[in-house]
Amino acid sequence: MQIRGLLADTRPLQDAHFRRLWQANIVTVVGAQLTVVVVPAQIYAMTGSSAYVGLTGVFGLVPLVVFGLWGGALADAFDRRTILVVTTVGLIATAVAFWAQAALDVGSVWLLLGLFSVQQAFFAVNQPTRSAVLPRLLPADLLPAANSLNMTVMQAGAIAGPLVGGALLPVLGFSWLYLVDSITLLATLGAVVRLPPLPVEGVVTPPGLRSVVEGFAYLRGHPVLLMSFVVDVVAMVFGMPRALFPEIADVDFGGPAGGGLAFALLFAAIPAGAVLGGVFSGWVSRVERHGLAVVLAIVVWGVAITGFGVAVGLADGRAGVWLWLAVAALVVGGAADMVSAAFRTTMLQAAASDAVRGRLQGVFIVVVAGGPRVADVAHGATAAAVGTAVAAAGGGVLVVVGTVAAALLVPAFVRYRVTAAPR
Structure with a gap:
């Protein structure tokens, strides 16, 4: 029974949609x-430069x-x-356009970046809308479990990919x-396509x-709610080193420039930790102090x-034990990030009325997805x-310092609690 209580809460899957x-x-x-x-x-592969990445x-x-902000407004209209x-x-x-430019061997980094921008625009409208739909499909007490299930699947794909x-x-x-x-x-x-019509409730x-x-x-x-965004900005901008993974795999761990084992492990490690955190997320529905968590x-x-x-830093061009220690650290980080994201998402979904939920989710997607983009630029340049x-390493230290400072400045965030749903 204790083990069952730790495993993911699957009650949201009883809803067909x-x-x-x-x-x-x-x-x-x-x-x-x-x-x-x-x-x-x-x-x-085109440039050999982490700065371009x-x-x-x-x-x-x-x-x-x-489009994240505008998409949230669209979702409320x-x-x-x-x-x-x-x-x-x-x-x-x-x-399909990504496939075409690669199949035709266009070889233009600017075309590739342009397509990436278009893709992110569609993503930025889609995600706030998708998140705003969730409280219409499920009762509030199932939102922490539903968010954990969604993140587990997303991160599992981020391992396999x-x-x-x-x-x-x-x-x-x-x-x-x-x-x-x-x-x-x-x-x-x-x-x-199989979802029911989902018009906005309340004043449009x-x-x-x-x-x-x-x-x-x-x-x-x-x-x-505002502080939930601030601490995530701190975590992602200072602490997401993914833009460095191609160079680290190639230079620090001695892998090939175009892929290889070290490259794959680095990109998969954070999602792997998130999946482990999601699989053993049965406890999240019982936590009351979401802010402290x-x-x-x-x-x-x-x-x-x-x-x-x-x-x-200690690898010095060698893989071996240092690669596995680096991967293990990223796995731990991924599990912690999943916990943070599940609680922050739930706090936002439960607090907003349906008439403003899309716009708040638009801000959320800007912070959650935009923070790592800023981190890509900052880490590449640094x-x-x-x-x-x-x-x-320096970014990780700044995450700890910034988060503790934010908690001290806004103690109401740390004290924030909800009544745990009965299990």
Whole structure:
């Protein structure tokens, strides 16, 4: 019984609509993560520079900010099922375009970055809408479990994608892996088409600047929710070293420039930790102090990233034990990040009315997805100046310091609690 209580809470899967979306994601996220891996690998193969890889942060961040905020406003104005269908078709189209540029061997890093921007624009509208739908499908007491289940599947795909991509890149090349992404997205399209109509409940605000401003005004009046964004910015901007993975795999661990075992393990390690955290997430529905749980999880994340940077610095061009220690540190960090994300998502979904939920989720996706994009740029530039090990380890230290400072400045966030749902 104690072991069963630790395993993931699967009650949300009793809802047919949630179950179909969840099952579709099992297939879709693998293909999506192939693209996440292949884009930086293709850029690094073209240029041999982590700085160019870091530019994916710029080309991803701008559409994420603009379309994330606007997408949240759209989700509070139009039927959310329709928005999900349109944006999913757009994601399929951009995946096909990725395949075409690789198959034709265009060889333009700027075209690749441009396609990446278009893809992120569709993603930025799709995700706030998808998150805003969840509280319409499930009762509030099942949201922590549902968010944990969603993150577990997403991160499981993020393991399979890098492992498959890293292993097959030297064999199949870039184009075939992009093609897999475009095909797997059809599963999600089938699931969203079967959703019921999901018009906004309450007063509908026309999408535009005023609507976006109203969403920020709502946050300003809820400092606990605002602080949930702040600590995630600290965690991701300072602590996400993924832009360094191609160079670390190649230079610090002696792998080939176009993929290989070290490359695959580094990209898969954080999602692997998140999956472990999700599999043993049965306890999340019983936690009352969500704010404290977030702070502790982010501190663990920062310590783990610091350990990763130390292992990279000690490797000195060799793999062996240092590679596995680096991977282990990233696994611990991934588990901590999953816990933080599950509680932060639940806090936001439960606190907002349906009429503003899309806009708040738009802000959420800007922070959650935009933070790592800023980190790509910052880590790429920092590594060029001081090396990959110092950039990673120093970022981890800054995560711990920044999170503790935020907790001290806003103690209400640490004290925030909810009544645990009965099990």
